[in-house]
Amino acid sequence: MSTDTTRIDYACGYFHVIWSSPIQICIALGFLIFNIGPSALVGFALLALVGPMQGMVMSLLASIRFKAANVTDERVKLTQEILLGIKVIKSYAWEDSFTDALNKLRNKEIGFIRFLLVIRAAITGCSMVVPVFACILSFITFSLAGGNLDVGIVFSSLALFGTLRIPLLRFPIVIASIADAYVAINRINEFLQADELSVLPEINSDEQYAIKVTDGEFIWE
Template identity: 25%
Template sequence: TLKLSSRVLDKISIGQLISLLSNNLNKFDEGLALAHFVWIAPLQVTLLMGLLWELLQASTFCGLAFLIVLAVFQAGLGKMMMKYRDQRAGKINERLVITTEMIENIQSVKAYCWEEAMEKIIENLRQTELKLTRKAAYVRYFNSSAFFFSGFFVVVLSVFPYALLKGIGLRKIFTTISFCIVLRMAVTRQFPWAVQTWYDSLGAINKIQVMYHNEASCTMNLGQFRTFLMSKLSRDEFLVLGLFDAVFLS
């Protein structure tokens, strides 16, 4: 159920409600699926470092240092990606508000011949959304690529110093590769994703709290919420707006 203040329903727009339900609330499912990696990943790193110490001794810290630097770099990229996503969400909400107001006042728009002006405003907002989406996608792909190239460098940086000092056999090399694969997964994939989904969930909670702070409140299930939307929009307008943002907000 969605519990909102009766005063809030008069102040917020339909676009903000659709954005909240279609985009932000999905973050809770992702956050619950990855939440345990926040403590599992450090535990894995501790255990694997102990096992690698038995094989490579001090040279193990060379690979670990590379992973730490890479994790810090990924954190910076993640912060940049979240900034782009927040900016895009703001533009999406702005566009939905303008679109909803234009639909509700379509007679005035037609009477004063504002079609082209409104079209340009919405088109400019949409172009800004696409630019921010493209930037966030580039940062995300570059951030994900760290998972694929990090394994080679971790193995080389861990094995090479030990091989120069004491020599190394194939058995230790293959065992080290197996441990480094698990270590790479924990540091460059599981832990960053878990932290990112936690921040996304906190952001969704903050957005819900903005709407959910008044004392007088009413409870709406999904059927009642659909009826509320249909009372604000016509059936065709509601379907078009809902399907359009279900595609671009996912």
């Protein structure tokens, strides 16, 4: 639960980026249109096409994060069982078997985490590269339309595309953190709404024996 609450806290720190990033994008786009005319829309169209693709990838990340969280729960549960029963494990020399089981879960968890980090790195790199290509496309369109690319237009447009890059770079991070927070909220909600467990077993005073085993099989290892 502590990991889930940390993810929610991390997402809350980026909450205002959700509404401020679109405003920054609109203002920068308006100045670009004023600067190089409708040619700026060509570069913005490229950015608009990449956006939905990033959203699809983020939905995939949410499902992978949910699977990784389940594996993490299994690993933590097994670790707690090992620590609680360490005397028995040492007495019967079960260290290797429990170590193998724990390593399998850990390797599976690392595989999920590695996949998530690779996808996030790819999204971040795409967010940094796409504005550059958008700028190039806009300049090419502006030149083909008969525009005059002087120093003032080029450098001011580069600055505006750089302004576009900042919210576009933050926005995928925000979406990823929101996806993690969404999974964390569902897990916490499932935990809080789970049925209460009875601390003590029910005892029937009418029974002859307190504990009775029927057709039981016991093996000494």
